[in-house]
Amino acid sequence: MTRCKNQHIVEATLTVTRNQAGRGKSYPYMLFLCCLFLLFLTSCESTAIYTSRDRTTPASRERGRNVGSSEYMVASWYGNQYHGRQTASGEIYNMYDFTAAHRTLPFGTRLRLINESNGKEVIVRINDRGPVPLERDIDVSYRTAQTLDFVNAGIVRLKVVYLE
Secondary structure, eight states, X not given: OOOOTTHHHHHHHXXXXXXXXXXXXXXXXXXXXXXHHHHHHHHTOOOOSOOOOOOSOHHHHHTTOOTTOEEEEEEEEEOTTTTTSBOTTSSBOOTTSSEEEESSSOTTOEEEEEETTTTEEEEEXXXXXXXXXXXOSEEXXXXXXXXXXXXXXXXXXXXXXXXX
């Protein structure tokens, strides 16, 4: 077995390195970095472009909903994850129909939805309950969002006209 001239220096260096690693200086540093990373992730929460400003109770809003009246609602869309599943009204959800979900409007209510940013409009029928997020007023089917041209945006402010 041949020995290197500087083997004792190499062994001493390895011993010092092992001792420094075992002192625990890296653990608090890693913990600090992990906490910093988690703080960064929680600060990256997305915020909605549109929020519902109408903080009145659903019962008080119902009184003002007559045929021909209109209001603005924050809309989102839902599609594939609910396609083929039963809605709150009992019918099967079809993401290619012109339907919508609303928290309080009676099932069967027909609405004209107008996207004023591009002039597109469509007539939908309420057949489900939702949306879950309180910042939104109405959920529309994928087909409706496609027709109103807001699939990519995900959320849009629509003018809603009550038809029946």
